[in-house]
Amino acid sequence: MTIAGDDRGLLLGDGLFETLLWSRGALVAARAHFNRLGLGCCELGLPTPDPDRFVGEAVDAVARAGLRETRAAVRITWTAGSGGRGLDRPSDPLPRMLASAAPAPPPVGPARLATASVRRNEGSPASRLKTLAYLDNVLARREARLAGADEALMLNNRGDIAGGAAANLFWFEGQTLVTPALECGVLAGITRAAVIENAHRLGLVVWEVAAPANSLSDATGLFLTNSLIGVRPVDRLDGHPAPDHPLVSALARALEPSRG
Amino acid sequence: MTIAGDDRGLLLGDGLFETLLWSRGALVAARAHFNRLGLGCCELGLPTPDPDRFVGEAVDAVARAGLRETRAAVRITWTAGSGGRGLDRPSDPLPRMLASAAPAPPPVGPARLATASVRRNEGSPASRLKTLAYLDNVLARREARLAGADEALMLNNRGDIAGGAAANLFWFEGQTLVTPALECGVLAGITRAAVIENAHRLGLVVWEVAAPANSLSDATGLFLTNSLIGVRPVDRLDGHPAPDHPLVSALARALEPSRG
Numbered sequence: 306m307t308i309a310g311d312d313r314g315l316l317l318g319d320g321l322f323e324t325l326l327w328s329r330g331a332l333v334a335a336r337a338h339f340n341r342l343g344l345g346c347c348e349l350g351l352p353t354p355d356p357d358r359f360v361g362e363a364v365d366a367v368a369r370a371g372l373r374e375t376r377a378a379v380r381i382t383w384t385a386g387s388g389g390r391g392l393d394r395p396s397d398p399l400p401r402m403l404a405s406a407a408p409a410p411p412p413v414g415p416a417r418l419a420t421a422s423v424r425r426n427e428g429s430p431a432s433r434l435k436t437l438a439y440l441d442n443v444l445a446r447r448e449a450r451l452a453g454a455d456e457a458l459m460l461n462n463r464g465d466i467a468g469g470a471a472a473n474l475f476w477f478e479g480q481t482l483v484t485p486a487l488e489c490g491v492l493a494g495i496t497r498a499a500v501i502e503n504a505h506r507l508g509l510v511v512w513e514v515a516a517p518a519n520s521l522s523d524a525t526g527l528f529l530t531n532s533l534i535g536v537r538p539v540d541r542l543d544g545h546p547a548p549d550h551p552l553v554s555a556l557a558r559a560l561e562p563s564r565g
Numbered sequence: 566m567t568i569a570g571d572d573r574g575l576l577l578g579d580g581l582f583e584t585l586l587w588s589r590g591a592l593v594a595a596r597a598h599f600n601r602l603g604l605g606c607c608e609l610g611l612p613t614p615d616p617d618r619f620v621g622e623a624v625d626a627v628a629r630a631g632l633r634e635t636r637a638a639v640r641i642t643w644t645a646g647s648g649g650r651g652l653d654r655p656s657d658p659l660p661r662m663l664a665s666a667a668p669a670p671p672p673v674g675p676a677r678l679a680t681a682s683v684r685r686n687e688g689s690p691a692s693r694l695k696t697l698a699y700l701d702n703v704l705a706r707r708e709a710r711l712a713g714a715d716e717a718l719m720l721n722n723r724g725d726i727a728g729g730a731a732a733n734l735f736w737f738e739g740q741t742l743v744t745p746a747l748e749c750g751v752l753a754g755i756t757r758a759a760v761i762e763n764a765h766r767l768g769l770v771v772w773e774v775a776a777p778a779n780s781l782s783d784a785t786g787l788f789l790t791n792s793l794i795g796v797r798p799v800d801r802l803d804g805h806p807a808p809d810h811p812l813v814s815a816l817a818r819a820l821e822p823s824r825g
Contacts, residue, residue, distance in 0.1 A: 308575060310566035310663050316642065317699040318578035349700075350707060378650055382576065390638055390667040392699070392706040392731050403570050407650040424688025428722045429701045431683075438698035439577040439652070440609075441689045446652040447610060462688040462722035471652050 312401060314384025317392065318438030320400070321345040326532050326564060327367050327377040327406065333532065333564050335360050337495045342383060345434040351385055352400055359402075366404035378409035378533050384437065409533050415540035416529055418547075419454035420518065421445035421470070427461040427490030435492060442470040456529060458518075458542065461490040465515045472531040473497040474539075476524035477550040478512075483524070486513040496530040496560070503559040509552070526550025528557075535560050572661060574644025577652065578698030580660070581605040586792050586824060587627050587637040587666065593792065593824050595620050597755045602643060605694040611645055612660055619662075626664035638669035638793050644697065669793050675800035676789055678807075679714035680778065681705035681730070687721040687750030695752060702730040716789060718778075718802065721750040725775045732791040733757040734799075736784035737810040738772075743784070746773040756790040756820070763819035769812070786810020788817075795820050 313319035323342050326333040339359050346353040363379045370377070386399040423445040426432045445457035449470070457470040466485050468474040473494040475484045482504045485491045504511050514520075521527065525548045527539035536557035539547050573579035583602050586593040599619050606613040623639045630637070642663040648655050683705040686692045705717035709730070717730040726745050728734040733754040735744045742764045745751045764771050774780075781787070785808040787799035796817035799807050 306570035307567035308570050310568050311665065312575070313703075315568060315572070315575040315644075316582070316640075316697065317703050318697055319700055319703050322576070349704065380576075380650070384575070390640070390669070392703050393710065394703070394707070405571065409650070423690070424686065426684065426686035426689070426701065426722070428684025428720075429686070429704065431700050431704065436700050437576065437578055438700035440579055440691050440696050440698035441686065443573075443577050443579050443652050443654070444609065444689065444691065447654070450653065460688075462686070 306403065306405070308401060308403065309387050311387045312384050313386060313388045313394065314382065314401070314437045318436060319394070320382065320384035320437040321349065322380055322382045322435050322437060324532055325363060325379045325381070326409065327372065327379050328564055330373060332360065332363055332379065334495055335363065341493065341495065342381070345436070346383070348430050348434060351398060354383055354400070354402055362402055362404035366406040370406040372406050372408060375408055376410060377406045379404065379406045382437070412534050412537050415538040416456050417454040417541040418456055418458045418469070418527070418539050418543070419449040419452035420543055421448040421457040421459055423448065423459065425459050425461045425467040425490035427463065427467070427488065432490035433487050433493050446470040460518055463515070464517055465489050466518055466520065467491050469529050472529035472534065475500065475528050475530065476521060477526040477552065478524060480509065482509050482511045483516065484511070484513055486515055489515050494530060496532055496535060499560060499563060500530055500536065500556055503556060507555060507559065526553045528553050535564060566663065566665070568661060568663065569647050571647045572644050573646060573648045573654065574642065574661070574697045578696060579654070580642065580644035580697040581609065582640055582642045582695050582697060584792055585623060585639045585641070586669065587632065587639050588824055590633060592620065592623055592639065594755055595623065601753065601755065602641070605696070606643070608690050608694060611658060614643055614660070614662055622662055622664035626666040630666040632666050632668060635668055636670060637666045639664065639666045642697070672794050672797050675798040676716050677714040677801040678716055678718045678729070678799050678803070679709040679712035680803055681708040681717040681719055683708065683719065685719050685721045685727040685750035687723065687727070687748065692750035693747050693753050706730040720778055723775070724777055725749050726778055726780065727751050729789050732789035732794065735760065735788050735790065736781060737786040737812065738784060740769065742769050742771045743776065744771070744773055746775055749775050754790060756792055756795060759820060759823060760790055760796065760816055763816060767815060767819065786813045788813050795824060
């Protein structure tokens with residue numbers, strides 16, 4: 306699989322992607338992923354893909370990779386297509402779709418977080434979308450790995466908590482579930498939304514907040530979410546133990562039926 | 566020219582680029598561009614290209630496009646190469662180089678600027694580099710075009726002036742030349758550096774500052790710089806006339822000998 310060397314996705318990060326879980330022979334939450342991609346296209350001013358093609362290419366990628374019987378990650382990439390030189394898009398952009406699949410075994414054990422120096426850009430709509438311009442996340446993850454951790458804790462330019470490099474972040478303050486608000490430069494995660502909905506069903510209060518980094522010093526039950534890991538507890542933050550909270554496993558269990 | 570569909574430049578914006586001017590049959594400031602790319606590689610943790618290959622591919626791209634006798638823009642793209650799924654790079658990344666060339670006639674007349682809502686991410690080293698994750702700049706330019714302007718005025722998350730979407734910005738306060746400091750989330754422009762050096766030669770005082778957007782209300786002689794346009798005066802900012810300053814044309818002239 307190759308792509309044209311003048312594609313704006315390659316040259317400028319001009320495009321979007323979705324990462325879907327393939328589990329028990331089916332795509333999980335395909336409609337939610339398609340809808341998010343469509344909203345992203347509106348925000349960026351790109352044409353939206355056809356929903357049948359979105360699902361069709363995802364299923365084909367799984368088959369092509371021989372992963373029908375495997376837990377897999379499917380990535381759909383939607384670029385702005387070929388363009389002339391420079392930042393300005395052609396008047397009538399013709400996006401390209403690429404699909405690929407890879408095995409995605411569930412994560413082993415809890416995650417260790419390390420605070421990265423690279424900040425999320427709360428002043429750009431791209432910080433709330435899965436765009437092809439994901440370098441800040443790559444750099445934050447790299448910092449975390451160099452610090453011996455699995456994932457980065459990213460703050461925004463105000464110093465407020467945004468989340469992981471490839472995951473949303475939640476924690477408990479007493480019995481209240483807390484997560485950074487989208488306006489902090491946070492990806493509108495599909496699993497994030499499902500966890501909030503499940504928490505409401507369990508009778509929990511959920512706060513979406515702008516919280517400085519030191520809010521986590523009294524937090525319990527830190528966990529990460531994304532489409533591939535579901536709910537993954539965090540047991541260390543910057544080398545310090547992160548205490549558990551009994552409701553984290555309840556939230557993880559509540560998510561399972563929706564994951565195939 | 567195509568590139569592998571699993572290239573991290575395409576999938577994540579993981580890579581860098583340089584845009585060089587080809588003028589009077591030669592590359593302008595090739596060594597400075599190569600050095601900047603090398604510094605960017607250090608910052609991102611990528612291997613650096615070979616300098617002879619950098620120049621060779623640039624010259625070949627001009628020849629391939631039939632532009633030897635033309636004023637042209639040469640783009641060298643340096644991606645992180647193919648990688649597995651997710652944010653983590655392979656342990657031994659093998660970058661790819663792409664080169665292309667396109668005609669680049671000098672800009673016609675002064676530029677109109679419009680302030681964009683999309684902010685530059687001063688909290689990421691990527692804001693000071695030409696990376697493949699250039700979507701914020703694409704979005705800012707798009708806003709400017711929709712407002713009837715040629716280029717965006719981008720602020721950072723603190724509300725300080727950063728520059729254009731694809732250009733650095735300068736202005737005069739009296740006889741002092743002013744430009745946003747790199748830590749405001751500003752690309753370390755090669756023409757920016759040349760203009761500062763020339764200004765010192767002309768006996769001017771140059772301030773690199775963190776300046777709020779309203780600093781421009783009393784400014785004169787706004788101008789943009791990049792490798793393709795050199796010095797381009799700005800005559801309108803958000804629809805209001807931007808007064809000229811006699812030293813702008815002196816700075817434009819001072820730059821010309823270094824541009825082939």
